[in-house]
Amino acid sequence: MSVSKSGLLAGLRLPPASALPGVGLVQRWRDTLVECLPRRVRRWLALRNPRLVVRPHGDDAELLLQIGAEREPVGGLDLRTGGTITAALARPPKQGWRETWLELPADRVLLRRTTLPSQVKDTLHQVVRFELDRLTPFAARDVYFDARTLGSLARGTKLDVQVAVVRRDAAADWLDRLREARSPAARLAWVGAWAGANLLPREERPKPQRLRSLVTPLLWLLVLGLVAAVLLTPLWQKQRALEALDAELRRVRSAAIEVEEVREALERARLGSVEVLNRKREQPRMTDLLRELTDLLPDGTWVQTLNFREGDVDARGESDQATALIGLLEQGPGIDAVRFRSPVMQVASTGQERFHISFDYSRPESP
Numbered sequence: 001m002s003v004s005k006s007g008l009l010a011g012l013r014l015p016p017a018s019a020l021p022g023v024g025l026v027q028r029w030r031d032t033l034v035e036c037l038p039r040r041v042r043r044w045l046a047l048r049n050p051r052l053v054v055r056p057h058g059d060d061a062e063l064l065l066q067i068g069a070e071r072e073p074v075g076g077l078d079l080r081t082g083g084t085i086t087a088a089l090a091r092p093p094k095q096g097w098r099e100t101w102l103e104l105p106a107d108r109v110l111l112r113r114t115t116l117p118s119q120v121k122d123t124l125h126q127v128v129r130f131e132l133d134r135l136t137p138f139a140a141r142d143v144y145f146d147a148r149t150l151g152s153l154a155r156g157t158k159l160d161v162q163v164a165v166v167r168r169d170a171a172a173d174w175l176d177r178l179r180e181a182r183s184p185a186a187r188l189a190w191v192g193a194w195a196g197a198n199l200l201p202r203e204e205r206p207k208p209q210r211l212r213s214l215v216t217p218l219l220w221l222l223v224l225g226l227v228a229a230v231l232l233t234p235l236w237q238k239q240r241a242l243e244a245l246d247a248e249l250r251r252v253r254s255a256a257i258e259v260e261e262v263r264e265a266l267e268r269a270r271l272g273s274v275e276v277l278n279r280k281r282e283q284p285r286m287t288d289l290l291r292e293l294t295d296l297l298p299d300g301t302w303v304q305t306l307n308f309r310e311g312d313v314d315a316r317g318e319s320d321q322a323t324a325l326i327g328l329l330e331q332g333p334g335i336d337a338v339r340f341r342s343p344v345m346q347v348a349s350t351g352q353e354r355f356h357i358s359f360d361y362s363r364p365e366s367p
Helices: 005-011 023-035 039-047 118-135 172-180 210-282 286-296 322-330
Strands: 051-057 060-067 070-078 100-104 110-117 143-153 158-167 185-190 301-309 312-319 335-340 353-361
Touching: 051 070, 051 172, 100 172, 110 118, 118 143, 118 158, 158 185, 172 185, 286 301, 286 322, 312 322, 322 335, 322 353
Parallel strands: 051 100, 100 185
Antiparallel strands: 051 060, 060 070, 110 158, 143 158, 301 312, 312 353, 335 353
């Protein structure tokens, strides 16, 4: 199965720009942005995209060039003669105009207000088309109409709707004349119409060039994106700088905590070493103990085993006068709580007494 390139391109249809998501929002942003610009800049932008307004009075019409919110008369048009719109302009714009609007006198338009259920909000125009014969003395096929909602009623269950109606024959001749002039009307409104009012049905409006209709919103979207980038970039940079400072602060805080832990460990080690030195300084010396025992124990006494642990002394040996050892040892400085650990026993082979004595020994105070 083969498909020609022309057939493929013909089947490829781009959606209208107004149907694209976000285009309406972009247009509102664009209008708001343009309103913030200086008047000269607004006029310069409007001159690049003006509209031609045809305001009929009987068989004659005044041609107005709408530049932004301002209108300038640029010529006149006769319903009874032919020719293009450009030929009827006294001062044709250099870059042409974007579209043509037909603006009828206000007395040609019939305005009516009615209430409809809120469920028809999304299909308002279709419902109004069916209600035209009830709201007006005309049938839907004989008129052009448009409708808008003015608000909600009955706690949101009803819509306050305004309908604008004009007979087709009041505008048909001028619509045909504009088509012959190679500038068909894209909008049919009236003097004093609400913003965005268009009595012309969609099927009778000129089809916009799809690529051109897409380019303008996309360009405005690009401009808004660049403006947003310019506004948000400093905030993003400050946020990045804040995150960097926060990371640096966390690093410094972590280092400070480590330093504090090391300092505390060193302090504990110092205190431990000082405690060891203090305890060592407070502990009595074995040499002092041996000297004291040598001076206190009488001749004929010798010590076989001597144990010293944390101030507790345990001595075993033999002596000629073991029972007198307690009184002798109690006279020594730093010696307290002298006591026999076991009864004194007589050694038959030597005639001496075997003793087992314990006492508390502390470092004697310096005189």
